[in-house]
Amino acid sequence: MRSPEDLLEGLDGEASSASMISGASSSSSPYQPTTEPVGGGQQRHGGRHHRRGAFLGCDPTYLAGTFGRLKIAQVVLALISFICIETIMECAPCEGLYFFEFVSCSASVVTGVLLLMFGLNLHERIPQINWNITDLVNTGLCTIFFFIASLVLAALNHKKAAEIAAVIFGFLATAVYAVNSFLAVKNWRINSRQQNTRQTSDYMRARTESRDVDHHPEIERLDG
Numbered sequence: 622m623r624s625p626e627d628l629l630e631g632l633d634g635e636a637s638s639a640s641m642i643s644g645a646s647s648s649s650s651p652y653q654p655t656t657e658p659v660g661g662g663q664q665r666h667g668g669r670h671h672r673r674g675a676f677l678g679c680d681p682t683y684l685a686g687t688f689g690r691l692k693i694a695q696v697v698l699a700l701i702s703f704i705c706i707e708t709i710m711e712c713a714p715c716e717g718l719y720f721f722e723f724v725s726c727s728a729s730v731v732t733g734v735l736l737l738m739f740g741l742n743l744h745e746r747i748p749q750i751n752w753n754i755t756d757l758v759n760t761g762l763c764t765i766f767f768f769i770a771s772l773v774l775a776a777l778n779h780k781k782a783a784e785i786a787a788v789i790f791g792f793l794a795t796a797v798y799a800v801n802s803f804l805a806v807k808n809w810r811i812n813s814r815q816q817n818t819r820q821t822s823d824y825m826r827a828r829t830e831s832r833d834v835d836h837h838p839e840i841e842r843l844d845g
Contacts, residue, residue: 680742691801692736695763698794699729705787706774717777721770721787728763728794735759757805764798767791 683689703725712718735756738744744752771791778784 678742680740683739687804688801689736689740691797691804692732692739694797695732695760695794695801696729696736698790698797699725699732699763699767702787702790702794703729705783705790708783709781709787712779714777717770717773718784721774721791724763724766724770725787725791725794728767728798731759732763753805753809757802757809760798760802760805764795764802767795767798771795 684693703722706718706722706725709718735752738752739756744750771788771794774784774791775788778788
């Protein structure tokens with residue numbers, strides 16, 4: 622027969638082994654609720670901030686794409702037009718020159734800002750603004766005003782080389798802005814059509830499911 626001391630040692634061994642098994646099963650079970658310390662939450666929160674900060678950087682996909690190249694060409698042409706018109710020291714009359722100067726300067730600044738916003742992913746920092754519509758409005762207005770300014774300057778030019786160059790670059794900028802506006806409107810229509818199709822399909826699916834429930838009330842009773 623086993624002594625009382627041996628029985629106690631056996632019970633202690635079984636208890637310890639049972640506790641080890643239960644601890645292992647609880648730690649390996651995927652359905653156990655997991656809790657993290659406060660420090661872990663702070664680290665994860667900091668990591669989330671770090672991922673947001675990763676948006677700040679050059680976006681080669683946009684810059685190498687069609688709209689990125691068009692935006693770069695717009696800034697370059699508008700800036701060259703402004704430089705050409707700034708080299709003219711004498712004019713009479715000067716209204717056409719001043720108007721072209723204002724249009725080329727404004728277009729280069731606003732388009733340059735939009736290029737930075739899209740090229741560096743800064744527009745994702747301000748989701749409250751619809752940047753696609755903003756860009757479309759800018760390209761449309763620049764197309765109209767650059768065309769008018771170039772036409773007026775061509776009609777009132779004084780046969781100077783800088784003035785002729787400004788007119789040429791002004792019409793080139795008008796063409797680039799017009800192409801950008803056309804492509805932007807085309808993409809906007811395609812996206813709107815896809816969104817309407819998706820909404821229609823969701824509506825038809827919901828109506829079909831409601832009709833199935835009306836024709837088969839036992840389905841609703843089973844779900845309840």
